[in-house]
Amino acid sequence: MAEKIKVLIVDDSALIRQMLKEIFSTIDEVEVVGTAADPYIARDKIKRLNPDVLTLDVEMPRMNGLQFLGNLMRLRPMPVVMVSTLTEAGAPETLEALELGAVDFIAKPKAQDQAEFQQFAASLKEKILMAAKARVRAYSGEKKAAPQPVSKIPYHKWVCIGSSTGGTEAIREVLSGVPVNCPPIVITQHIPGVFSSSFAMRLNRALPMEVVEAEEGMEVRPGRVIIARGDYHLRFRKEGTRVVCQLDDGERVNRHKPSVEVMFDSLQQLVPANKLVSVMLTGMGRDGAEAMKRLKDGGAASFAQDEASSVVWGMPKAAYDLGAVDELISLPNMAASILKAAQQNG
Structure with missing residues (x-):
């Protein structure tokens, strides 16, 4: 026993x-x-x-x-x-x-x-x-993000990130490696509604790019990181040539609201998959794994956090086991991998 x-x-x-x-x-x-x-x-x-x-x-x-x-x-x-x-x-x-x-x-x-x-x-x-x-590490003091040089190479792809347990700090580490002129980045982190605004503001203060909580009609654009609002699914719709956020107060999906699966699928309906980089960070469960497979099958570049650097290797493992992942990446190397993929045209 x-x-x-x-x-x-x-x-x-x-x-x-x-x-x-x-x-x-x-x-x-x-x-x-x-x-x-x-x-x-x-x-x-x-x-x-x-x-x-x-x-x-x-x-x-x-x-x-x-x-x-x-x-x-x-x-x-x-x-x-x-x-x-x-x-x-x-x-x-x-x-x-x-x-x-x-x-x-x-x-x-x-x-x-x-x-x-x-x-x-x-x-x-x-x-x-x-x-x-879970994998826990010794706390080594407050982490200050070193400013990343502005990218002179244009970005051709958008980045969509899903995460859960351990994700707040994993997101911070990834974004710390991203320049102020970053590609459009949308993130669904499993988080209660009372926390998502505070989480976005905390990142916005610490990082050079604009980090905001999703609002109805907010445009997805370069230089902006959008965090899904807690207790709402993050979907998207077209307004002319712009893609904007749509908050969905519907039923939970995979036991979560916001759900990574909902965000991935909604984005794929409006943006060609080969113009997307999908990323699965640490988290419990399997939310988003099947949608990530659909993105990869459509031509998206797909990365997942490796086991050794994940607090909980649940969501990344589920995506990997489905064949939804091009490469497993350690957290310290994730930002560089995402940006390189986002710079590739086609």
Whole structure:
């Protein structure tokens, strides 16, 4: 029998600690080895109990959860899932947690609603099992993007990128290698609606090109990176000679909204596939893999992040296994590969 995943729960609320313990008690693969009401207690229990995965709240007494996470990921990197109140105001803290090395995050259930609680429990189980297999790296301090020289070679192709778990930081790294006069870039990252605006603004401040959250009627054009709005599919339509964004509040596809599959398929209907570079970055599941195969079959250049550099090699593997990928690329080399492909005419 496989060894159980040892989980340490860190939260200042006794109610939340008890709730998480009860959920984990129903998961055969998980054993709660301890709980901690603050980071100082957690630090001692990590040394003593050697957990495989940590659940961590942001707001805690004696030491902020982010400060603790930063110390932890420098000194003893391990998979961490943030369990906190997800609000627009709290989005920067959660995005910072991902930057510091947290694998994923989940919102505490807001109401005493049985259906919401069941959904939370199922999602928590999925994230903990995934986190136990995730690749985590030591946090080495804030990454400053070196400005990329303006490209003198024109771009002939658009770039479309899909990602999920681990994707916020993977996207940042890829875009850090892209010049201000970049080709049109559209991105679907699985992210809640309260986060996508903050995520786009964070990238826009850090990078030379324009990075924006998708809006209805927004033009896809060179020098602009468009991030799908959370809780809406990103589709496209023609307005004269321009291609513009169309926000779709329809049903989830592959359990996601926004869905990578929806974005890839919508773009292919308006832009010849041989004028596209499709990219699959780190993420759990297989959203977008089949649409990526359709793009490749139509003539798109297709790249996926390799296993060694992915936090979770789910979506890239699904695309690769389908034959939807021309080449597996490590994250540090992804930007150069994308730009070279985008410069090829035809």
